[in-house]
Amino acid sequence: TTDKMAWWRDARFGLFIHWGVYSVPGGEYDGHAIGHAGEWIMNRGKIPVAQYQQFAKAFNPVKYNPDAWVRMARDAGMKYIVITAKHHDGFAMFKTGASKWNIVDATPYGRDVLKPLAAACRKYGIKLGFYYSQAQDWNNPGGAAARKVTSEGWANPDSATIDAYTAAHQGHWDPAQTTRSFADYIDQVAVPQVRELLTNYGKVAVLWWDTPVGMNDTLAKKLSDALALQPGIITNDRLERPDFPGDYKTPEQRIPKLNELDGKDWETCMTMNGTWGYKPSDTKWKTPETLIRNLIDIASKGGNYLLNVGPTPEGEIPPASVELLKAMGAWMKVNGEA
Numbered sequence: 001t002t003d004k005m006a007w008w009r010d011a012r013f014g015l016f017i018h019w020g021v022y023s024v025p026g027g028e029y030d031g032h033a034i035g036h037a038g039e040w041i042m043n044r045g046k047i048p049v050a051q052y053q054q055f056a057k058a059f060n061p062v063k064y065n066p067d068a069w070v071r072m073a074r075d076a077g078m079k080y081i082v083i084t085a086k087h088h089d090g091f092a093m094f095k096t097g098a099s100k101w102n103i104v105d106a107t108p109y110g111r112d113v114l115k116p117l118a119a120a121c122r123k124y125g126i127k128l129g130f131y132y133s134q135a136q137d138w139n140n141p142g143g144a145a146a147r148k149v150t151s152e153g154w155a156n157p158d159s160a161t162i163d164a165y166t167a168a169h170q171g172h173w174d175p176a177q178t179t180r181s182f183a184d185y186i187d188q189v190a191v192p193q194v195r196e197l198l199t200n201y202g203k204v205a206v207l208w209w210d211t212p213v214g215m216n217d218t219l220a221k222k223l224s225d226a227l228a229l230q231p232g233i234i235t236n237d238r239l240e241r242p243d244f245p246g247d248y249k250t251p252e253q254r255i256p257k258l259n260e261l262d263g264k265d266w267e268t269c270m271t272m273n274g275t276w277g278y279k280p281s282d283t284k285w286k287t288p289e290t291l292i293r294n295l296i297d298i299a300s301k302g303g304n305y306l307l308n309v310g311p312t313p314e315g316e317i318p319p320a321s322v323e324l325l326k327a328m329g330a331w332m333k334v335n336g337e338a
């Protein structure tokens with residue numbers, strides 16, 4: 001049955017939130033600007049695990065206001081929110097028993113940020129989804145690392161050694177990353193955390209998988225089986241196994257052409273500047289006109305638009321993003337559905 005897709009097809013517009021420890025360095029390491037998106041800084045900068053984990057001590061989102069975030073999304077005309085529960089740096093933004101590398105145990109803030117977001121979503125009738133990086137995990141031992149990436153963007157004095165290690169260890173750059181097998185990481189971290197996410201936050205509308213590096217059918221089945229905890233949950237296509245195609249496709253940073261559409265459900269995810277995670281040096285914001293046209297283009301072709309914000313370590317959504325969402329809300333008020 002495809003009934004479970006009804007709300008999603010109706011929704012058209014959602015908020016993506018990339019938030020985690022990577023917002024602390026914000027694209028800069030050791031005084032150097034690191035290329036690529038902010039949330040990839042640990043991999044792109046080949047930052048050792050012990051050093052990266054220091055950033056958690058400065059992650060203290062005392063200005064976090066989930067009620068205001070959800071109202072902001074609602075007022076922009078959005079119907080759902082997908083937040084990074086765990087991105088590739090492996091940092092859990094929630095209370096978890098599967099790893100100490102989480103917001104409760106490793107930051108001065110010491111609180112789960114997903115709980116109050118779930119409550120605010122319930123209050124305003126906004127659906128809540130979790131992004132979960134099921135395979136790539138650069139801090140929990142055994143997690144995968146995309147292997148094509150070499151260090152760049154700064155004068156890493158050890159880059160030759162690190163790049164050689166990376167080439168020889170499936171993309172890992174720190175021996176601490178390889179002290180457990182990938183299968184054990186899936187059993188001991190990924191599956192338990194997905195189960196926690198689907199148990200402790202009430203109704204979860206979407207599970208947004210990403211980058212299935214090193215995955216195989218057996219391990220993917222364990223992750224997919226956990227979804228039984230939330231009847232009616234919708235998943236994207238990034239588990240990427242033939243047996244688990246997911247419920248919708250995820251063209252990234254682009255809007256499909258009419259002749260590419262094959263009748264399957266799809267969602268374009270997109271940044272407002274050029275990064276998913278907070279990176280203050282990226283000031284190349286799209287205009288409100290562009291974003292509104294994108295929404296119209298996507299809606300007219302039957303897709304959904306998942307538009308991203310990257311909050312700061314203090315828990316604030318960048319003012320430029322807030323302004324863009326206000327502009328979209330103003331347009332939606334006049335032209336959106338009643």
Ligand code: JFZ
Pocket residue numbers: 037039040210211252269276
């Ligand atoms: C992934 C992440 O690596 C990235 O940090 C961000 O979370 C984004 C939403 O998803 O990046 C991808 C994943 C898939 C493609 C490109 C980038 N793809 O299929 O072209």
